[in-house]
Amino acid sequence: MGTTKQNKSHPKSTKQYFLLEERDRLKNSAGGVQGGSANAIASNRGISQASQSSDKGAFSASQDDKQETSHLKGVHGHSGSSHSTGNKQEGLELCVQSQGHDLIAVTGFSGKTGQQDEVGELLFMPPDEKEVNESFYSQLEVPSQLQALVLVGDFNPRDICLKSKMARHTPSRRLLQSIEDNFLTQTNLKECVSVFLHRKQLKSTSKYIYQTLFVNGENSDVKICALGEEWNLHKIYLCQSGYFSSMFSGAWKESSMNIIELEIPDPNIDTEALQVAFGSLYRDDVLIKPSRVVALLAAACMLQLDDLIQQCGETMKETINAETVCGYYNSAATYGLDSVKKKCLEWLLNNLMPHQSVALFKDLSINLMKQLISSSDLLVVQVEMDVYTALKKWMFLQLVPTWNGSLKQLLTEADAWFARRRRDFEDDVAFLESEQGNAFLSVFTHLRLQYIISDLASARIIERDSLMPSEWLSSVYKQQWLAVLRAEQGNDIGPQEVNKEELEGNSMRCGRKLAEGGHYCWRWTGFNFGFDLLVTYTNGYIIFKRNTLDQPCSGSVSLQPRRNIAFRLRVTSFDSSGKVTFSRTTGYQILTFQKDQEQIVMNLDRSLLTFPLYIFCNFLYTSPEKTTDSEALPDNSET
Incomplete structure (x- = not known):
């Protein structure tokens, strides 16, 4: 002891x-x-x-x-x-x-x-x-x-x-x-x-070594010069670094020099980062500030300090938030920290839609946004139309990064800006086909448009904005019309088996925020091929109901005796930094419903719940075209 x-x-x-x-x-x-x-x-x-x-x-x-x-x-x-x-x-x-x-x-x-x-x-x-x-x-x-x-x-x-x-x-x-x-x-x-x-003596010795040898530079046998600063250090300690170990043990000219000039090609490295990195060779514990972790990671990578690299990675994973996530992601990609990249991507998938911010939209690169929009793990609040709206706001901020208004003002400002751009183009040219918009084309291709045009109000906004080429919409309209015919005339009762690839690539993404405990009942907007799905949350239970005759519905409902849906349900809570504090999922499943039948899909321990609580779902209401009456349909290559 x-x-x-x-x-x-x-x-x-x-x-x-x-x-x-x-x-x-x-x-x-x-x-x-x-x-x-x-x-x-x-x-x-x-x-x-x-x-x-x-x-x-x-x-x-x-x-x-x-x-x-x-x-x-x-x-x-x-x-x-x-x-x-x-x-x-x-x-x-x-x-x-x-x-x-x-x-x-x-x-x-x-x-x-x-x-x-x-x-x-x-x-x-x-x-x-x-x-x-x-x-x-x-x-x-x-x-x-x-x-x-x-x-x-x-x-x-x-x-x-x-x-x-x-x-x-x-x-x-x-x-x-x-x-x-x-x-x-x-x-x-x-x-x-x-x-x-x-143990007491060892602790005192460690402090003594750091103060005497590193801070005071006593008995130094090598001077390191970099970025206008000098450090009186010791080769025996520097050899803990892969960089200096190779330098001193090989046939390099520096192995016999007592003054070494270091070239620092990485702009992320500064003198403070080098000070901490060199000091880490003389002590066991290093305190890493989140604001300094990227610079220190850069220095640790250059000097090949594996323990310090690992410690930087752990610090980054523990301090991910809206201000740091994009910088951490880019640095992790630069310096090869795959586990940090994965954590940042998970944070963004969880928080992009529920916790939007002007600063975060500005920081997100095109390639990173493309990864997020294409993922079935994107936690969508409300429906796919809200993903389109978020993309519109993000694209505006990428094009006008000097805009500094509030999130509440952002959509109005973006709509006005794109309306002015439309007047500059011919009627048949979409913004994404223009020189300014072409860079964002690959991101918008990952929108699941079939779940946007299924709602009349959303379809009209899409047509009005003219951001996307008209050919995209024509193809989706055709695809959805054929799906309606299969459901009505081809007796398609829905997915027969869990097809993970189909669910991840083509499922409807939707969600709901429950601000506090209580009783909730809702449906997501849009035509879902006659399957009027009601979702209820009460006393920790989440219940799905196929509404047919019990309650009024604004659209038509299917009277088929049985209907299937493939789905995945996730329930999540976050802390103030966007870290997941509670999470449950059903995994991908298929349920069969009779008319007006309801089924409990999740039973939550209310003592573990914290509000606001987020409920996210992925749904497939119809079978993929290739698994149903495809022999009666012409070979359509459009997708």
Whole structure:
């Protein structure tokens, strides 16, 4: 075990927090130390105490200078309220640490919940103790047998375990079992203390190496010059870098030079990034700021620092949001971090439609937008027409990047801008066929137009905008008319089997936002070949119903006795940064419905739900043309 001195401003390590929480559990389960407080027990073994109590929970610490052989010291405090134990504990720790002591253990809580008094003791080693003798071990042995002993501090639990001492008591056994995987058995108390002192020395040595060798540059045997700065470094440390290892070990002229000029061809690399990258060779831990991670990644890649590259990748994945996602994606593509690219793409598929923003539309490149629009995993809020509208706003911002209005104003401004452009073209020329619009043609080809023209209002907007070539629309109108005939005259009852390729490439994409808990019932707009699908959310249940005669419908409905739909349902919640906090999916399925039949498709645990809740669906209402009465149809090559 090893502990380090901490200032008040320094947060406790994760491991320390865990053990302090476990201490409270042991305190409650044991009801205090058997036979009285640890303070009383410790005093019988020559451990000095200092205490002061008041109704405000004040405390102080002192040492008994007369006990020269006492290495292990103690301090305890009284709390006027059982609810202030946590604050008292932290106060005691700070008091001990502020005097330069090394905190070893927390022992001896007495009293019961609700009573006026609680006592806790911290065991520590004075800063002037240079050696550990038999007296120290004997002093530590008694508190190590207490039920409420909990080791604390910034240490690695793999290094120490007073298992032989603690396992005699039930509460201590529970503590050990809860962290069994992280602990090793060490039966010798002297060995445990030796490990503690060794860890403390290693931490001090690491800081010393960084400060003395890197910051101060003492005993440097090579000077690195780059971007107008100089670093006095050491070849033995630089050889951890693949870049310098090759330079110094080969027949390169730099292997014998003590001043090396580095050429930095990557514009992402700056002096601050090089400072951190070089410094990482002299220390174990590097704090990476999200705002600096791309520059540091560039430097790490150039210097071939694999561990630092990996750490940059993890930092990027943990800090993806609307401001960083596009930059991270482009950097990951440049520097070969495929896992980061994948995470960024997932974030965009989840957030592009639900959480639109002007800045995000500006940042999205044509190639990246093409990947998003073509994916069946794109989470669409409302219907496919809303994807078209988002593309129109995005294309406008790509063409007029200086526009700085609000998202609410964006669609109106985009419509007005494209209307002015239309007046510049002949009637039969679409914007995407113009010189300005041609770059965006490949993105719009991935729109699923069959689910846009199935709604009259949407079809009229598409015709009015004249963004897409008229041939595209003519082909889709023909395709949909043939699908209607198959459903009405060819007895097509819908998909017969799950065809993942067909579902991913041609399914209807739609979604709904539920702002808060309650009862919801809705249908998505558009003609769906006589299948009037009603969706209900209530009390955690999501229900599909094929409405035929029960409720009014604005369009015609099929009276066929059975109809099939292929679908995938996903339910998702997000945090403020767009990270998915809850997700459930049905996977791809096929359901058969009788007239006016309803079926439960998902049952959610309401205790796990957070609102707003998003429900996303992919649907196929008809069979692919090649699987039904195709022999009666002419060979149509248009798609």
